[in-house]
Amino acid sequence: MATINEQINIESHTIKWVIDSMRATRLTVDNSFQRNYVWLEKHQIKLIETILMGFPIPEIYLWQKETDAKTGDMKLSIIDGQQRLGAILDFINDEFALTSTSLDEENIKKEYTGKKFSELTDEFRNAIWEFKLSIRFVNKTIERSDVVTMFLRLNSTNMTLNPQELRNAEFEGAFIKAAAEISENPFWESHSIFNVQDLRRMNDIQFISSILMFFRLGIGEDTTQANFNKVYDLYNKEYQEKIDDQKLFYLIVAETEKIIGGDKEIERFLKKKTHLYSLFLVIYYFIKKQGGVQQKQIEQYKKFVEAYNDNEKLIAHFKDLKTQSEINEYKKLSSTGTQGKTNRMRRNDILKDILE
Incomplete structure (x- = not known):
């Protein structure tokens, strides 16, 4: 042969x-x-x-x-x-x-x-x-x-070629198609979430895939390239949850729009994908708990963003020393080892405590 x-x-x-x-x-x-x-x-x-x-x-x-x-x-x-x-x-x-x-x-x-x-x-x-x-x-x-x-x-x-670009060649099935369809949502462009280089290198697809992977595997899985490959392979031929996952994703996007609310400071804050990922996961929590975010969560997130890099606002917005300490901890977790499972879980817990 x-x-x-x-x-x-x-x-x-x-x-x-x-x-x-x-x-x-x-x-x-x-x-x-x-x-x-x-x-x-x-x-x-x-x-x-x-x-x-x-x-x-x-x-x-x-x-x-x-x-x-x-x-x-x-x-x-x-x-x-x-x-x-x-x-x-x-x-x-x-x-x-x-x-x-x-x-x-x-x-x-x-x-x-x-x-x-x-x-x-x-x-x-x-x-x-x-x-x-x-x-x-x-x-x-x-x-x-x-x-x-x-x-x-x-x-x-x-x-x-980076790992996501190589995955795009290897997998042409349901999972990557679901991520690609979500990438066409106007949310990403209207808030300039991804720059030109991100789009060229398919970083938008990898970010969206990380959220879909969370839907399927939960927060307890590391967002390593090996795990991305595992999920792409697992849901390449058949992805029965595709429609439900996409609906949930779009619901999270809609709730995120409520939180941004035209606030340019929040918009800039969410350009860092670590913050956007953490917000998406905590919105997922509030959707499951109460159907979405309420006014209290919107106001608290605005205060959180304002206090993130302003110590005076940190003290003014959050009188409780425990909350101040948690925000400082969140900052450290957002600057080192952001992809680790323990790190992501702790950021999620802190954000839930602040917004509830």
């Missing part, structure tokens, strides 16, 4: 061929491998600089999917190389310029410095169009599971 490697053909194609294939949608990104575009502009510029210098870039892996019966064109999916091809397409579409701050010092005085693609000389534009890419075509007969294994092994010793 032929090995996987023996079912991969290596060909050389110009950038022109690749761009034409992308524009004609014969070549597409498979988001089940890499959900978001990861590279920043400085990374894109470095790649274009490499091409203009005439140096090779890493191989591209494409998966042959099916043939279009009308045109005879082979449909291709990008397994590995999304960032590289995306950067090339963006540059050719004039979406960024080759700013000098991102170029090597030896190239700052070159004619292409500061230029967009359309502003380059014909010589430089042709150098890009004619640049040869080494492409590995993965035969369509290869099973998806083997393609995923290959993708993971290609990236296992590469720091460009």
Whole structure:
């Protein structure tokens, strides 16, 4: 039986061929491998600089999917190389310029410095169009599971992908789909919970997954990468609680909106995911206990946030020395070892005591 490697053909194609294939949608990104575009502009510029210098870039892996019966064109999916091809397409579409701050010092005085693609000389534009890419075509007969294994092994010793991005490639089932659907809720964007880099690195999906994992396993489980993998595997094929968990998640989000209430200080406070995680868990407690947060909890949380970094307000809002001590303890727990089980459980207990 032929090995996987023996079912991969290596060909050389110009950038022109690749761009034409992308524009004609014969070549597409498979988001089940890499959900978001990861590279920043400085990374894109470095790649274009490499091409203009005439140096090779890493191989591209494409998966042959099916043939279009009308045109005879082979449909291709990008397994590995999304960032590289995306950067090339963006540059050719004039979406960024080759700013000098991102170029090597030896190239700052070159004619292409500061230029967009359309502003380059014909010589430089042709150098890009004619640049040869080494492409590995993965035969369509290869099973998806083997393609995923290959993708993971290609990236296992590469720091460009974090554990959540690798999980996105390995698991395409019910659990990650549930998290992805929740990530589309307007709550995250309206309060700027995740920055651009968070979204690119799928930190939003990991955070949402941590809450769903709490629903399934309880607070007593550590939020380690091993446990994330365990839950993704356990609920990959079948996630019967998906609808109920999503409804509960959206209810927690709605109760969080009540607590934020347009308060910019609370909004800034919750940008730290440790605080948001703790608030979500304590809201879960109040939903189970009394159907949601009441005015008392809303007012107490506002006082808690105001007192967090202001000792005068700490004393003014909380006369009880025990509560003052607990808030100081919460601060310490929020700055060291935030993911540990004991740490999270204690933060949860403190927050419940303050809000009740």
